[in-house]
Amino acid sequence: MPLRGSVVSSLYSRRVADQQSTGPSYRAVSLFSGCGGFCEGVRLAGFDTLAAVELDRFAAQTYRRNFPEVELFEGDVAHFLRQEDPAWAPHASRFGGVAPGKVDLLFGGPPCQGYSQIGQRVLDDPRNALYAEYVRVLTTLRPRVFLMENVPNMLLMAKGMFKRQVLEAFAEAGYSNVAVRVVVASDYGVPQLRRRAIFFGVRDEDDLGLDAGDFLDKTLEQQRQPSVTVRDGIGDLPERTAEHYEPRRYPDSSRASDVLDELRLDRDGRWYTAEDKKAAAGGHKLHNHHTKQILQRRKNLIALLAPGAKGDSLPKDVWNGLRPEKWRRLHPDKPAYTILAQMHRDLSEWVHPDFQRWITVREAARLQSFHDGFVFESSEWQMLKQIGNAVPPLLGRALGAAAAAALDRLADQGAAAV
Numbered sequence: 001m002p003l004r005g006s007v008v009s010s011l012y013s014r015r016v017a018d019q020q021s022t023g024p025s026y027r028a029v030s031l032f033s034g035c036g037g038f039c040e041g042v043r044l045a046g047f048d049t050l051a052a053v054e055l056d057r058f059a060a061q062t063y064r065r066n067f068p069e070v071e072l073f074e075g076d077v078a079h080f081l082r083q084e085d086p087a088w089a090p091h092a093s094r095f096g097g098v099a100p101g102k103v104d105l106l107f108g109g110p111p112c113q114g115y116s117q118i119g120q121r122v123l124d125d126p127r128n129a130l131y132a133e134y135v136r137v138l139t140t141l142r143p144r145v146f147l148m149e150n151v152p153n154m155l156l157m158a159k160g161m162f163k164r165q166v167l168e169a170f171a172e173a174g175y176s177n178v179a180v181r182v183v184v185a186s187d188y189g190v191p192q193l194r195r196r197a198i199f200f201g202v203r204d205e206d207d208l209g210l211d212a213g214d215f216l217d218k219t220l221e222q223q224r225q226p227s228v229t230v231r232d233g234i235g236d237l238p239e240r241t242a243e244h245y246e247p248r249r250y251p252d253s254s255r256a257s258d259v260l261d262e263l264r265l266d267r268d269g270r271w272y273t274a275e276d277k278k279a280a281a282g283g284h285k286l287h288n289h290h291t292k293q294i295l296q297r298r299k300n301l302i303a304l305l306a307p308g309a310k311g312d313s314l315p316k317d318v319w320n321g322l323r324p325e326k327w328r329r330l331h332p333d334k335p336a337y338t339i340l341a342q343m344h345r346d347l348s349e350w351v352h353p354d355f356q357r358w359i360t361v362r363e364a365a366r367l368q369s370f371h372d373g374f375v376f377e378s379s380e381w382q383m384l385k386q387i388g389n390a391v392p393p394l395l396g397r398a399l400g401a402a403a404a405a406a407l408d409r410l411a412d413q414g415a416a417a418v
């Protein structure tokens with residue numbers, strides 16, 4: 001059960017109860033939670049998240065708005081659940097329910113420092129302390145399954161040594177049945193070709209009866225959705241943006257698209273109801289439809305970009321030839337290329353497919369499959385960073401569904417053994 005009830009949790013749990021079998025929800029703990037993209041997906045897959053951990057105060061602000069039912073530890077994960085640590089003592093009572101035997105799933109993605117040259121013992125290296133923290137919390141809580149997400153490049157670092165040593169650390173922690181897979185968000189209803197490395201593991205004392213990789217492949221196959229395009233995802237949103245951060249009138253749309261049924265406030269989808277999304281948004285309003293200012297000179301330049309084209313397609317006297325991705329227009333009839341956190345510094349790689357402007361915060365969120373009731377807080381710069389860093393909720397949902405299927409299977413096997 002959640003530690004704290006809320007309107008949002010009861011709305012979601014009612015919805016989730018409609019889709020799921022009987023029995024109590026599984027319980028999860030989230031690390032490196034960011035604004036909550038992965039948490040949103042795992043919530044949608046039917047889990048109660050007991051606790052989340054996030055260091056960045058701006059991401060924490062968005063997290064609190066969207067997950068009032070989750071107990072958030074806003075601080076360094078190095079303090080989380082460390083009983084002897086004086087920095088943990090004032091928080092310990094809030095997290096009393098987060099204990100071994102009480103948590104079914106640990107999930108999260110430690111930020112990857114991206115070093116290509118690393119020493120002999122990767123998890124002793126201070127640059128990789130965040131992986132070591134993930135393994136420490138895994139060892140402390142001993143959930144039956146875990147999910148860890150990262151950039152695919154992490155698997156290649158130091159010629160695969162990083163990956164090997166992370167797997168060794170999981171095995172030492174008591175998780176030797178672990179799958180490593182690269183998944184593509186567009187396979188799960190997200191209008192974006194985002195590739196992510198996923199580690200999925202099962203506790204040694206629980207016998208899944210299958211190799212974790214075979215199990216993950218099979219369950220993710222069942223979650224696959226038809227590919228969706230940029231136009232499917234944002235084609236209903238207006239050219240005109242908010243002047244500042246004020247919510248705008250919600251646009252009418254008769255455009256048919258499965259992803260719009262999921263993301264628009266006024267439609268019921270397979271996973272979200274209009275009622276849930278409107279309640280989360282606090283009314284029938286379009287939030288976060290604002291973007292960085294664009295100078296006329298730049299508008300003239302991007303007007304020359306065809307759908308899907310980059311800076312290197314521009315006339316020589318217009319483009320300085322330095323970086324082809326500096327200017328890039330999304331193609332309306334394809335999934336988006338990756339939405340990156342670096343867009344908070346420079347949005348010129350994410351030009352709207354039809355309009356002479358950058359995409360808005362809401363459009364970036366839509367391309368990551370956040371529904372319109374998921375509202376971002378803090379500054380525009382921070383919102384873009386939070387969105388670019390997130391696991392797309394619909395990818396998180398598919399991964400969460402795989403974790404729930406593993407827990408169901410373990411429960412069935414346990415029952416059969418009695």
Ligand SMILES: C[S@@+](CC[C@H](N)C(=O)[O-])C[C@H]1O[C@@H](n2cnc3c(N)ncnc32)[C@H](O)[C@@H]1O
Nearest residue numbers: 032033034035036037038055056076077390391
């Ligand atoms: C890639 S983002 C995670 C995004 C999240 N999975 C989502 O779906 O929204 C990594 C997050 O880890 C947080 N972080 C980095 N170092 C941390 C630390 N020492 N303790 C807690 N959180 C940390 C960052 O602030 C960032 O929000």
